[in-house]
Amino acid sequence: MIRSLIGEGLPMVDGLDKVSGGFTFTADMHLPGMLFGKVLRSPHAHARVLHIDTSRAKKLIGVRAVLTGLDGSYPRYSVAGQGVLDERLLAVEKVHYAGDEVAVVAAIDNDTAAEALELIRVEYDPLPAVFDPREAMLDSAPLIHEDQPSNVPYKIDYTRGDIDRGFADSAITVEGDFDAPLQYQGYLEPHAAVAACDQGGRISLWIPMQSPVLGRTTYASALGIKEDQIRIIQMPIGGAFGGKLEYKLHALCALLAKATGRPVKMVNTREEDFKAGLPRVPMYIRMKLGVRKDGILSAKKAEIIADSGAYINYAHGILLSACHRHDNLYRIKNLATKGYLVYTNKVASGCYRGFGNPQVHFAYETLLDMAAEKLGMDPAELRLKNATQTGDITPHGWKVLSCGLSDCITRSTAAANWEEKRQQNQKAERFARGIGLACCLHVSGNRTFLPYFDGASCFIRINEQGKALVFNGETDLGQGARTTFAQIAANELGISPSDVTVYFMDTDVSPHGLGTFGDRATTLGGNAVRLAAIDTRIKLLAVAAKELQVNEDDLAISDGICYCVNKPDKKIPVSRIAHLASYQLAGDLITGHGVYTPPDVSMVEQQSKYGNISCAYPFAAQVAEVEVDRMTGRVRVLNMTAAHDLGKALNPLLAEGQIQGAIAQGIGYALMEDMGFKNGKINNCSFEKYNMPRITDMPPIKSILVESDDPNGPYGAKGLAEPALTPTAPAIANAIYNAVGVRITDLPITPEKVLRALKEKEKDKLGAPDK
Secondary structure (H helix, E strand, O other), rough: OOOOOOOOOOOOOOOHHHHHHHOOOOHOOOOOOOOOEEEEEEEOOOEEEEEEEEEEHHHOOOOOEEEOOOOOOOOOOOOOOOOOEEEEEOOOOOEEEOEEEEEEEEEOOOHHHHHHHHHHEEEEEOOOOOOHHHOOOOOOOOOOOOOOOOOOOOOEEEEEEOOHHHOOOEEEEEEEEEHHHHHHHHOOOOOEEEEOOOOHHHHOEOOOOOOHHHHHHHHHHHOOHHHHHHHEOOOOOOOOOOOOOHHHHHHHHHHHHHOOOEEEEEEEEEEHHHHHHHEEEOOEEEEEEEEEOOOOOOEEEEEEEEEEEOOOOOHHHHHHHHHHHHHOOOOOOOOEEEEEEEOOOOOOOEEEOOOHHHHHHHHHHHHHHHHHHHHHHOOHHHHHHHHHOOOOEOOOOOEEEOOOHHHHHHHHHHHOOOOHHOOOOOOOOEEEEEEEEEEEEEOOOOOOOOOOOEEEEEEEEEOOOOEEEEEEEEOOOOOOOHHHHHHHHHHHHHHHHHHHHEEOOOOOOOOOOOOOOOOOHHHHHHHHHHHHHHHHHHHHHHHHHHHHHHOOHHHEEEEEEEOOOHHHEEEEEEHHHHHHHHHHHOOOOOEEEEEEEEOOOOOOOOOOOOOOOOOOOEEEEEEEEEEEEEOOEEEEEEHHHHHHHOOOOOOOOHHHHHHHHHHHHHHHHHHOOOOOEEEOOOOOOOOOOOOOHHHHHHHHOOEEOOOOOOOHHHHHHHOOOOOOOOOOHHHHHHHHHHHHOOOOOEEOOOOHHHHHHHHHHHHHHHHHOOO
């Protein structure tokens, strides 16, 4: 019997390399004659650049290049799929935030490069700055990009159904204002790049990047060259969480390599990474929800103001996700949403796990609890009454072919002993315990903002020893994609996963893949690997059938042996098949190809935002149990129960690891993480000052893998990693309310905010008239 590898908890194929120091990360690379690059960053949030004097820096022994925005003509550019070109590699006329790139230096070592930066003199003319997007929207606000008509480069405005009738039919309404802040991704490896330029001017970049193909497109635009003049080799990634897409440092490294004719390495310090990275997009959210007497959601109205910072980056797509995605979680017909993307003089914000979902689900899931309380209904019951189901077509045109949301709610609440714990008597003691629930959904691929295509491709070569070499366009960020791809390939080929090598992405060699974001790697990339492996197996069987003189249909492969099902004594190792094939093909290798294009998926319609943007939609429900110290305001998370509809658990070990890591980030978002933005600068710019969860902050986590068997996913699988973070913050916020009766709507929920809310509650109680 052929053993299936699907559903087995295989350890990461590169796990030993990671824990033993066997991986060469970008910062570890060294090429002969390599120079070291550094960036001079603006100390001002908004200023004109009047003059730059680099003469002293250029005279410093060991300096090989000093470049500024005044030295050349740098084209305007932006990230892939972005129509508003608002960036240049180096500031030309103005700087737009404290951290903006003004000059770059290449020298023989890091110390010399750092010394050279201190010798550069820049004359600035400071300008009025604006840091609150609500103020930046005003006509009186300073214009941040003077080639733009306003500080609002993108607006979203759509309705579904009859919003006025929906609210008129509502028995109760709830509303609130919510504040979701900047959040740093917290990856271990800061941004880094190594670049080299050959004699023909062609650039090679070694970078830890989620999408080398998108990077090649963006950097070609930034450098004013053709895409085929850049090769990107993906390096092992020391954590990404959305933050390792296009980043200016990469192109600046290429610029220095081209200017010096020598390889150049650039690595951000941790402080630079905080001050000039691409943290989560902050949002101000105003939301109103109408619910009928029977608990059916009747109408929802929302206004979302997203702070893109100094440049748009991917914030336009993130805003659309925030406006659009949560509407599909529950059955609700009447919707009205306005969204505004706004420039400020802050660091540009960008992608972070969830892509706009954590911000808006915090608001939505809070309002659902408020509505349940007003109706006298259990919050879990309210969600079950309205939960999206398999076969639904949502108001935005999403076609839900699999949905385990109801299962996630019922299984998570049962495992957490929800009914009993919600009714626990909260005595007026110092420590109070509470329990809260929140849900979310996500995508597996995303056709909202990239116009190119969706899908994935792969090819697999079988070398002369019968080992499988897998080349695909989706990257491993540390989440285990290479392990999952090896597992899928081995399963279809009938060989051991140890006989499969999944190569890192290389734009000169690998298929043209969009990379890893939007939970697309397993669903789209996995399908392509599976199809390539099936094609490869068919070709292996054809060679074996000729050698064994049997029919191909009578053959199977298991444990690296090809055998005749009806005549088991007729068999041949895969290694022998590969050897014979290389002779028959005049030295060529058996190569299988797989192309997966998701069915019935289309680019979202530009104006209406209508369309089925993904081939599969994962769902989740999480239950948080907390303890609140009434004296100090400190919140301790006691337990987390997380039920996730991932379609099919291809590798339960890796799936549970994704849930655990995401919940850690969600706890940080909910309770701790504050970048300390004040007076135009980020002050908490080290792991010492930036309060991220430690192991002592982590509760026991019970992971429940709900398998809804999606018809489009490989073996039924769909995304998991991004939605695993989204419900954590609202679940904790709802649990805090259940414990002490205060509802805090701006993150993070710090002890100071809890204490303030408790005092206000007590004051209101004392001031209330006698009944």
